Amino acid sequence: MSEKHTNEALSAVDAEDILRKYDKESDFRKLEGFWAKVVAAIAITFSVFQLYTAVFGVLDAMIQRSIHLAFGLCLIFLLYPARKSWPRDRIHPIDFITAIAGAAVPLYIVANYKTLVLRAGTVTTADFITGLIGVMLVLEAARRVVGLPIVTIAFLFIIYALAGPYIPGQLAHRGADLPTLVQHLFFTTEGIFGIPIGVSSTFIFLFILFGAYLEKTGMGQFFIDLANAIAGWASGGPAKVAVLSSGLMGTVSGSSVANVVGTGSFTIPMMKSLGYKPEFAGAVEATASTGGQLMPPIMGAAAFLMAEFTQIPYNKIILSAAIPALLYYFGVWTGVHLEAKRLGLKGLSRDELPKIKNIMMERGHLMFPLIAIVYLLVTGYTPMKAALYAIVFSIATAMLRKNTRISFSDIIAGLEQGARNALGVIAATACAGVIIGVVTLTGLGLKMGSSLVGLAGGNLFLTLFFTMITSIILGMGVPTTANYVITSTIAAPALLMLNVPVLAAHMFAFYFGIIADVTPPVALAAFAGAGIAKANPLKTGINAAKLAIAAFLVPYIFVYNPSLLLLNVHSTLDILWIIATSLIGIVAVSSSVSGFLIITQTIIERVIFFVGGILLVTPGLYTDVIGAGLLALGHFIQMTRVKKSKK
Known part of the structure; x- marks a missing residue:
């Protein structure tokens, strides 16, 4: 730099x-x-x-x-x-x-x-x-x-549990007195000591400890330098560096906000110096950092909770989550690229950037623990054993080079830091246990599900829309682990009632709970990015929501076509077709949102690209054909305007 x-x-x-x-x-x-x-x-x-x-x-x-x-x-x-x-x-x-x-x-x-x-x-x-x-x-x-x-x-x-008989309508229940509620919340595995803190006390703590040792070895700076070497020279390079480095950090980070501050301290000033507006620079970092919570293999620790809640094997969950996460980051990358092209922004000089060969020669071995943990998880090791071996492996590989070697005092300090880093998850999962305890005692999950389905008149699209709104509201200001617990308990049952596959229903609610971090009015990750960029928080949140447009589309895709989650796969060609149409559709919608593709779009062109993109990401032969036709029309209009401008 x-x-x-x-x-x-x-x-x-x-x-x-x-x-x-x-x-x-x-x-x-x-x-x-x-x-x-x-x-x-x-x-x-x-x-x-x-x-x-x-x-x-x-x-x-x-x-x-x-x-x-x-x-x-x-x-x-x-x-x-x-x-x-x-x-x-x-x-x-x-x-x-x-x-x-x-x-x-x-x-x-x-x-x-x-x-x-x-x-x-x-x-x-x-x-x-x-x-x-x-x-x-x-x-x-x-x-x-x-x-x-x-x-x-x-x-x-808690008030709902105690006041059940006095609540009108469908949400009423027989209620519970205080001793019964306390016994249920504190002395059973249905409340505070339920699945969330059970996963925290086994898998999650060890992964957090693993992350603490990766931090000791300098993994964060390695990710930033590697991203700079790969994308720093491209159009809008620093913004693409933010997307890459935050995505990489998200594989081991459990907090969108911490990720924003960690990588954004470097990437946001670089974006501003290149010519990006402050609110856009803060939005890029916020959106990229938030996406880290959707990225396997850890998904902000929610992957472990999802495995316990759904009883679906962990390795199947992370494989299913991979394609949607990549589509999300493709959407963010596209938005960044189009903004750079619209503003005519160039990348950094190659002389200012680290060389990828030098980085890999000096610190490439730091990737070994991450590769090892993914291999162990995919090949059937339990998350707890995989994390345990990864901790040992991270310490061992750090010793291979002098510049990454950690001392005995660093190893002890890693034990302390790991415990400190776990406190947020412990508090969140224990508190989420209170919510789950009330849900299991009163049957609120099914009542909420029935209410949402009833409000939508049994229509799947409307139920998805209401579930999306509910998940975004429930996810505001809530950390990842608790976010998933709340949304999966309250919002997901509505989708299950309409025979949406279990994993698709849980992933749908989880996605929109996480996207609350970049969705105004309470967009903590976007506000943190605005703080670094010295930008207007609301404008930063709006820009972040635009960049995260893929996250608003992808969940609908995998509910209507679970093949995107590698469920009910008929053929490899089927998956490739869905991915291809989704990628093209995301580019079209992103261009419509940003107002630029080849040149600045007119209002009519933006509508054409938006509708065409939505049709392409909607599974179905007819929608794909019509969507492709609209995009061809929009592209033809843009090219015609370009030719006229050159005359």
């Missing part, structure tokens, strides 16, 4: 401020001295416990999950102050008390496990008080780490 671009890059302090503003997971204390050592010891012990159970076998579900939550709550209350005004260099007495309670309350289950099992649902006064405190601690931990949106949703669900 040139000195000019380096000087324009976002400072670390600014990046941290922006991350703290839009991602609550960054709002932690920076302790020193005794308390720093205490927190480090707890975090390292937490990681060692997770590694131990991965090697020697997990404990009984409630015990494993209770210990996992105890570690998580304790660290959250020590690291995240209850109030922003409280000091960040020492621990407030109230936070110390809640940290002790956070560790003790889940361990109550471990200490009384046999007794609780024998009582089989009977709640004593001690159980009720402990469980009530536990639920309150989970909500408070989520508020501190994740933010108010998910806590507000969980609180509304």
